[in-house]
Amino acid sequence: MEKKPSYFHTEVERMHVEKRFYSFRLLTINRSTRVIAYGLIGLFALVLIAMFLPWQQNVRGQGYVTTLLPGERPQQVNTAIGGIIQRWQVREGQYVRRGDTLMVINEIKEKFFDPKLLDRTEQQVQAQNEANLSTQDKARALDNQIQALQDAMTFKQAQARNKVVQSQAKLQSDSLNFLVARQQFARYEELYAQGLISLTDYEKRRVKFQETQNYYEVAQQELENARIGLLGVRAEYMDKISKALSSRSEALGKLSEGQGKLAKLENEQSNLEIRAGFYIIRAPQDGLVVKTLKAGTGETIKEGDAICTIMPADYHQAVELYVSATDVPLLTPGRKVRLEFDGWPALQFSGWPSVSVGTFGGEIAVVDMVKSTNGKYRVLVKPDPQEDPWPRQLRIGSGVYGWAMLDEVRIWFEIWRQLNGFPPSLQMPMEYEQKDQKNMNGDAQKTK
Numbered sequence: 001m002e003k004k005p006s007y008f009h010t011e012v013e014r015m016h017v018e019k020r021f022y023s024f025r026l027l028t029i030n031r032s033t034r035v036i037a038y039g040l041i042g043l044f045a046l047v048l049i050a051m052f053l054p055w056q057q058n059v060r061g062q063g064y065v066t067t068l069l070p071g072e073r074p075q076q077v078n079t080a081i082g083g084i085i086q087r088w089q090v091r092e093g094q095y096v097r098r099g100d101t102l103m104v105i106n107e108i109k110e111k112f113f114d115p116k117l118l119d120r121t122e123q124q125v126q127a128q129n130e131a132n133l134s135t136q137d138k139a140r141a142l143d144n145q146i147q148a149l150q151d152a153m154t155f156k157q158a159q160a161r162n163k164v165v166q167s168q169a170k171l172q173s174d175s176l177n178f179l180v181a182r183q184q185f186a187r188y189e190e191l192y193a194q195g196l197i198s199l200t201d202y203e204k205r206r207v208k209f210q211e212t213q214n215y216y217e218v219a220q221q222e223l224e225n226a227r228i229g230l231l232g233v234r235a236e237y238m239d240k241i242s243k244a245l246s247s248r249s250e251a252l253g254k255l256s257e258g259q260g261k262l263a264k265l266e267n268e269q270s271n272l273e274i275r276a277g278f279y280i281i282r283a284p285q286d287g288l289v290v291k292t293l294k295a296g297t298g299e300t301i302k303e304g305d306a307i308c309t310i311m312p313a314d315y316h317q318a319v320e321l322y323v324s325a326t327d328v329p330l331l332t333p334g335r336k337v338r339l340e341f342d343g344w345p346a347l348q349f350s351g352w353p354s355v356s357v358g359t360f361g362g363e364i365a366v367v368d369m370v371k372s373t374n375g376k377y378r379v380l381v382k383p384d385p386q387e388d389p390w391p392r393q394l395r396i397g398s399g400v401y402g403w404a405m406l407d408e409v410r411i412w413f414e415i416w417r418q419l420n421g422f423p424p425s426l427q428m429p430m431e432y433e434q435k436d437q438k439n440m441n442g443d444a445q446k447t448k
Contacts, residue, residue: 051415060401061379061401062399063378063379064397065395065400066318066319066320067316067318067396068317068318073396074310077283077284077310079278079281081105081303082305083105083107084298085298085300086104086105086297090103092291093289093290096283097286098283098284099283100282101282102289104279104281106279121269121272122269132258132262138251142244142245146244153237160232161230166226167225173219180212181208181213182212184205185206188201292308293305293306319337319339319380322374322376323404331404336384336405337364337405338359338360339359339360339381340400340401341390341391361384361387362381362402364379365381365382379404381402
């Protein structure tokens with residue numbers, strides 16, 4: 001190695017000059033300074049190289065643990081009717097099955113105080129039912145009476161028609177006799193006028209003619225009476241049938257009224273039976289009684305009041321994250337999410353999820369279309385089947401921090417983006433785009 005030129009002839013001369021002049025001592029570079037300089041240069045080189053390392057863009061959100069299905073979330077048990085608490089059958093923290101008794105209450109409404117009210121209502125139902133049957137039998141008997149009257153009217157009309165026919169035949173016969181007798185009497189008048197017959201014969205023929213005329217007139221009256229009798233038969237029986245129809249209509253009206261009363265009584269009976277079942281409040285599903293909302297015996301509860309909360313025993317874990325309106329357009333169902341649960345030790349590098357420790361994987365299931373009451377948008381995240389399962393020790397409502405993974409960029413680009421306040425990249429991977437399009441097509445098909 002070539003040595004640098006020196007202005008001093010000997011080392012002793014150089015040391016002597018440095019002792020005499022302070023400026024020479026300042027120009028001297030010691031070894032520690034060189035080490036620091038080389039270190040800074042190396043650090044700068046490392047930072048420069050790190051600028052080209054990959055960085056995972058993400059959207060941060062905060063929320064809590066929930067369940068994937070609405071029916072698996074904590075449920076309040078409400079009373080269907082008001083009453084007074086008689087006794088509790090469970091305690092907080094107790095596991096119950098669907099149908100188990102939670103509480104027994106007593107009645108507070110005056111109209112339901114009678115302990116035999118249900119039996120008395122049942123008796124009223126039976127009495128009204130028997131009354132309806134009696135009225136129905138009466139209507140059936142009137143139907144039979146009407147049918148009998150119609151048959152009798154048909155028979156009587158047939159008899160009256162036969163009598164009319166007989167009277168017509170008799171009138172026709174008497175009419176012929178009358179014509180013959182009149183012709184004969186006319187000839188006898190001529191003979192008497194000519195003096196060919198005696199007055200006695202003439203008087204006999206006249207009496208006979210008068211008898212024949214009387215028979216003819218009687219036959220006419222009998223025919224008229226027969227016709228009137230035919231009309232009278234119809235009028236008589238139509239009057240009887242009309243009265244029977246009126247009675248039948250009255251019976252049917254009474255039957256309809258009775259059926260209405262019966263339906264009302266049966267409705268009251270059903271309501272009483274259902275209400276009696278509400279005196280015992282039962283568990284709607286399997287789960288744990290996590291909180292009681294009413295105190296002990298003797299407390300009055302109103303209709304619809306909540307008495308306790310039940311946490312279902314079996315549920316599918318999920319997470320509700322809330323993100324700002326500026327970040328929600330970047331999220332789609334299927335995006336990967338890294339989650340850090342409260343109380344669970346974790347070391348998270350948001351830009352390098354592969355080196356994170358103690359975090360769990362998730363996948364976006366739902367992105368709400370409307371904002372929540374806190375002004376942010378809810379994102380429902382389910383466990384990622386390709387990652388480790390979430391801890392079963394997690395409680396519903398525990399806090400969660402989440403990072404929804406977006407596109408991969410270089411560190412220098414991310415720093416430049418942050419300094420300029422630009423949003424993350426809007427590029428969507430093909431798999432997410434296909435999933436999103438499939439979900440949209442499925443929703444459209446359901447709507448049709």
